[in-house]
Each structure stands twice: as C-alpha cells, then as structure tokens.
Amino acid sequence: MPEPVIQVRPEGLYVPAADLHIDPRRAVRRAIITHAHADHARAGHGRILASPTSRALLEHRLPGTPVSVLPWRTRHPFGKATISLHPAGHVLGSAQVRVEVDRETWVVSGDYKRQADPTCETFESVPCDTFITEATFALPVYRWPEPADVATDVLRWIRHNRDQGRSSLLLAYSLGKAQRVLAELHRHPEAQAVLGDPVVVHDAVAAINQLYRDAGIDLPPTRRIEDRPTGERRAPIVAIAPPAVDGSRWAKRLGVHDHAFVSGWMRIRGIRRRRAASRGFLLSDHADWPGLLRTIEESGARRVLVTHGRPDVLVRVLRERGVAAAPLEGPWEPAGEEG
Amino acid sequence: MEDFCRLYSDLDSTTSTSRKVSVLRAHLAKASPADAAWTVYILTGGRVRRAVRTAELRQWATELAGLEEWLFEESYATVGDLAETIALVLDLGLPGPATVEGSLTHWIEDILLPLRTEDDPVARRQRVVAAWSAQHTLGRFCFTKLLTGGLRVGVSRRLVVRALAALTGLEDDILTHRLSGGWEPTEDNWALLTATDVSSSVGARPYPFFLASALDDGPDSLTGEPSDWLVEWKWDGIRGQLVRRDDEVWIWSRGGELVTDQFPEVVEAGLKLPPGTVVDGELLAWADDGPAPFSSLQRRLQRKRVGAKLLREVPVVLLAYDLLEWAGRDIRSLPLHERRAMLDGVMRRTEGNGMRLSQALNVGSWAEAARLRAGARTARAEGLMLKARNSPYRTGRRRGDWWKWKVDPLTLDAVLIYAQAGHGRRANLHTDYTFAVRNAEGELVPIAKAYSGLTDAEIIRLDKWIRENTRERFGPVRSVAAEQVFELAFEGIRRSRRHRSGLALRFPRILRWRTDKPVSEIDTVANLENLVERLGS
Incomplete structure (x- = not known):
C-alpha cells in the first residue's frame, strides 16, 4: 500500500512527498498556511507559503516570518507533489490546498463557507480523490439564514x-x-x-x-x-x-x-x-450543515476525512450514505469563539 | 403570536431585571385581556396539559427534516432542549413565513388545546404540521414549548408581579396574593387580577410564603440580644400552608401547588380549627414521637393519593410555626411574638395526630444556640431557625427577620470518573459529573452525581481537561482519567442496595475543586460506612 499523500503528525498535517506541513501547530521548516486566524497561523515557522490575499494578513499577524505567495489555482511542483491553492470563502485569502502525488489528488479544505461574502473570494469546488473537510458545525441544527x-x-x-x-x-x-x-x-x-x-x-x-x-x-x-x-x-x-x-x-x-x-x-x-x-x-464564516454535505458531494471524493468540531456525526452520516469516511484524529484545537 | 415571540426574544436577551420588567409591562399594556392573561399564566410557570406526546413530535420533526433518528438525538444532545431542537431542524425541510399571524390566545385556544381531544394520530400529525408551517423558527420554538408543557424564560413570579404592579399601580402583595394558587388564564381573571378594588379575595387563596435567608456568619452578626429572637429547629420536611375557610381545608406547597389530597390526616386535624384560620408550618413524616428521616416523607410525596397502608406506615404531621389569619382577619402585620401566642392557643384545639406545634427552643445565649445546632442532625433537623420576635410576616425572601442557620454539610473527597454535557445554558459543556470513592478491593465505585458548585471559569477549565483526558465515550457520556479530586458536600447518607457503593448521598454538590489533593487521598467506602453508623440512620 502506498504511503498516504497527507499524514497526521504530532505537529499537524504533513505532505511527505513535498516535505511541508499544512497549518501546523508547532514550528516547522516550511508550512502552507490556509488563512491568518490564530489557530491555523502559528509563529516560528522557517518559511510560510500562502495565497496572494493572505500574505499581508499573515505578515501583520506573524511579523518576521517570510511569506511566499502561491498564486491562485496555479500548480507548483514541490518534490514529487504538485500543489495549488483554491479559494475557500472563509475570510480574505483563505485557501483550500490541493495536493497531487502520482495522479492521486487530495484536497485540504481548511475552514470554508458557501454563503456569499462581499469581503472575500468565493469558495471554489475542487474535484479530488480524498477530501479533508472541517466539521465545526456538523449538526443538522446549524443552518444559516440569509x-x-x-x-x-x-x-x-x-x-x-x-x-x-x-x-x-x-x-x-x-x-x-x-x-x-x-x-x-x-x-x-x-x-x-x-x-x-x-x-x-x-x-x-x-x-x-x-x-x-x-x-x-x-x-x-x-x-x-x-x-x-x-x-x-x-x-x-x-x-x-x-x-x-x-x-x-x-x-x-x-x-x-x-x-x-x-x-x-x-x-x-x-x-x-x-x-x-x-x-x-447568526452570521458564520463556516459552512452550515447543508453546506458541508453539498461541498462533500461536489468534491466527488471517494474518501472523506473529517477534522475539527463534530467529526463523529459527519463520518457516520457519510458512511450511511455509502461514502468511505473516517475521523482524522489530530492535534486540532477544540471549537473556539471564532465561528 | 408575533408579539409574544418578540416578547420572548426580548426577555431572553437581557439579564437586567428592570429591563425585563419594563419590556413585560409594555407588552401587557398593549395586549388584549385574553393574551395578557395567557402571557401572565405562561410566564409564572403555568403549564398547558400536554396535548401531544413528545415521542410523536420528535418523530414528525425528524421525518419533516429528512433526518435519521440518531441524528435528531445527536442534535438534541447538543441543543439540550427538545422544542428548540425541533424548531431548528424543521428549518431543513419546512419553509415558514416571515411573521406569525394570529393572536397568542388563538394559537393556544383554537390550535393547541383542541389537539388534546384529537385521538386520530394521522389527523393529529396533520394539525401539528399545519401549525408548524404557519410559523417561523422562533414561533415554532414557542409553540412547541407550550405544546410540551411550559415555557420558562428566566422570569420569576416576582418579576411578573413587579410588571403588573407597574402596570396597575397595585401593591406587590395584593398581586402576589391574587396570583397565588391555581390562577387560570381567562379574560375574567385578568380583570380580577388587575382590578383596582382591593376589598376582598378569599376562598382557597393562600398567603405568599415568607422565606428565610441563610445565616452564613453565625448569629453574632445579628442585631439585638438572643432574647429578641425566637429559636426553633429547622425541620427537614417540606413547607406547607394550611388554609381553613368556609367548610374546607386546603394545603398549599411553597411552589403554589395544592397538595391537600396527599395529606388526609392533616386535613382531618385542620378541620378541628375554626373557619378563617391560616397556619404556616412544615410537613414531616412522623415516627413514634419525633420526625422520621426525609426519605420516609419522600414515599408519601411520590403519591398523588395515599392508600390506607402507607397512611399507617408513614403518618405525616404539619408542625405549625406561624399563624397568618385568625377569625378571618389577616394578622400578618402583627409582631411574631403575638402571632405565636395566638398560635399556641389555636393549636390546643387540634394538637395530636396531623398537626403539632413546632416548639420554640429555650436559648439563653448564642453559644447555647451553637451547641444545639451542632446536635441538630440527631434531632433530625437541618439546623436552627432564628426569627425576630417583633417581625411581621413578610412576603418572599427578605433579609433581616428570618434566618436559617443550617448545620455545616457533611463532606467527602472523591475523584471524577464520568462527565456528560449539560442542558440549556450549559449545553455543549461537560457539567454533569459522576464521582467515585475507593472500595475495599481498591476499585473506584461511583458515589454521587453532582451538577453545581463550580464557577463558570472552573466549568470551562474542567471541560477542556475532560475533552483532553477522555478515555471512552458512551453516547453523551465520557469516562475520564481518574485524576481530578473534588470535595463534595452532602446533607445525609444512607445505605442503598441500588447503588454499587452500597451508599446513597442526599443533595450532593461540589464544594471545591481540590487541585492540591492526589487521588490516593480520596475517601473510601469504609470511612463512609463508619459515618452512616455514627449518624445512626
């Protein structure tokens, strides 16, 4: 069995083929940061890779750490992996990370929402084999008004x-x-x-x-x-x-x-x-319950890994619908004030 | 109904009492008499007899939202309120209007109440779904709340009275009296409630109870000499007010419920008093010639009506300690020593089975009182009552004249082993805890569940620790590493076959989080069994 494209390490999500981390919790050599919220963007990394609109926010929040920009939707080779960033619609510059290794595609959603937001890029659905989704509001009671x-x-x-x-x-x-x-x-x-x-x-x-x-x-x-x-x-x-x-x-x-x-x-x-x-x-920058289900369906993923919030509920629903799903146990922060 | 929804939302979004009073006053001023009556009824905790089984409501909402049953249950576990969960999930499958048409009275009397007589489940479902379809999320919440019993919104009876007083210019006491005991929401009753003529209101109506405040610092902080105070045992029963008027006797509980039928022997004793007499006292189970443990009384409280056998096994008495009405006259403004002197005379007519006088204790000094208090458990009392001899019988909990000086609680140290998320304000936080002590084999056995006693900051800190130290999950319950030690307070302990430790605590609660104590120093079943022996249960 080949090595997973993305692994969970004590410091956070890791892409072995590219030797870089995504939103790590501890200081690492090289990290892709999906967005500038404190629970995703931590200080002390050797180098940060981020979307064009995230850069200024990261430099403001983490002064002193060099930030390199990955233009939207452009595929970059990193070792044996090809990596690109796609808008997640969470806040300005928030990105999903697409990682392709040997024709297998994984997408890390980061935090995302599906509602229109005049202050940031609109979420774009990215087809993939394995989708790693957040589940902050993964219960049917969470549905956002207009x-x-x-x-x-x-x-x-x-x-x-x-x-x-x-x-x-x-x-x-x-x-x-x-x-x-x-x-x-x-x-x-x-x-x-x-x-x-x-x-x-x-x-x-x-x-x-x-x-x-x-x-x-x-x-x-x-x-x-x-x-x-x-x-x-x-x-x-x-x-x-x-x-x-x-x-x-x-x-x-x-x-x-x-x-x-x-x-x-x-x-x-x-x-x-x-x-x-x-x-x-009630105004949230995360996907509500219908938003989560719709996004997972649109990804076309064969497998869904669930982080943050209520992975247990979402995993069970997906499995009952015939989607291979599993919680991704890791060093995630418990759901915070931000939401 | 739209106005009522807005009232609910306004009351729910402030913690300021004066703001709530003004919001409610403004609402009642605009509402029709029928709507005002229902509003007062609902906010004072009045319940509408359940029209539909909650299992049905759950099922219909789950179907309409297109959910699996377990998913509804997960949602309920997080939300912590059934009606709220129903209202929230209905948003998934049932569109609703922007505003709810029709008055509160229309929704209750024409839609909700008739559901009680709808025996056909299909028709019942249709009617409830039609009702939900005509409401927005908040309307569905309020309606479903009423449908399942009642709707509480952090408004006390006293607050409603204040709003009514602001509206009518009447005194609080008059309004409280008019509202007490089985007040029904009708236009006529609204007119009587707000009528400015205050001449008469009799019948079964009780007086509002005067409640004692806790004396935390001991009696040295009280003004005057010990001889200015009447000292009695603080009995470990339930408060009761016996109303003897016309040809009848009514017994009211402190919660404003009529409990007459539960205590026939007290009724019999009360009938020996002349009409126009109201006595305040404590209902207690009685064995031989003294109070029986509270657990005996509980056997009686669990029954709406009592059989002859139980009546024989667990007789109850009303220990009378105050006289509020005599010869049809409200004497609450007389000083306590005069009321007590009259009560002594009154009780001579009926002393014996069913009613007894709560004897005053002879206390020469506060030191003597402290010695009596230390022995309260042996006398099956919870401590002492100290009442100012010259005080009137007031309304509600007013500090100054009546003090309860309770015995210090019993305590033990136990370790946290299970945690469960709370409900309502504490939904999503682990606030229901199970604690264990060690048995002879060295195993941890559950000794108590406790919900309160921690500060909000401690609850949040402990919740975080629980999430990080979960061993296993059983539905909403988590087992955690046995590391956190707590000091628990409790009021009594007895042997119990239903508990694994063989012991049951009465009213356990958390006293302190003992971060300084290692798990090796928690209490054992053996020390607690010794305690049971010492207290002689």
Missing part, C-alpha cells in the same frame, strides 16, 4: 437601542467577521438611514480593515472612538469590536450600551446565553 435578513435584524436592534438612548456594540472576530458585518450592513438599503455616522471600530478591527482596503475590498468609512466630536460623547453610536473587548475599558467608553455576538454559535440558545447572556446574530 445575511441580508440578519442585517435587517441587526439594524432593527440598533434602531431600538438608539430609541432607548443606548449605543450598540457588535462583538465580532476582528479578522473576517468584523469586515463582513460592516459590508453586509453597508449594503443594506436602510443602512444610511439607521447608521448615520460612520461605525466606530476597535483598533484591532481598524488594522485589519486597512489591510482589506489595501487588497481592494470595498469597506465603508469607519472611525476610531477617539474621533467622536467632543460635543457628541453622549450620543448613541454603533461599534464593532472583537469579543475580548466586551466589558473592557474600551467598551465602557461607549457609555450605556447593549452588546450582541455575531457568530454561528448563536444558533443555539444555551450557547448564546452562556457566551453572551444577551443578543446574538
């Missing part, structure tokens, strides 16, 4: 808060989710009427916004909290910040405010109440 409908709910909430004299704080992961929320709100027909002044963003979000704008993503103008005119310090505002900011001194500067989490986890009331004890809006 982003436009979510934007309507968010704007209604903002308007209600303002009527009560309160500011509105949207808690969203600073890389990807925050930009998507901004863009989705901005393109809603009622955005101008409800939002008025530019949205206030936390510095962590502002830094990523700049990188998105540099990459040509159309984001509405935003401002920092310091930029509020002195006379308007008490007027209700709309702000976006990463979840860790909740309850911080920065958040206190918003004055009386309501907060809301923006995440796929908000689908479940118990999780919403535990993480937020407040309002939750």
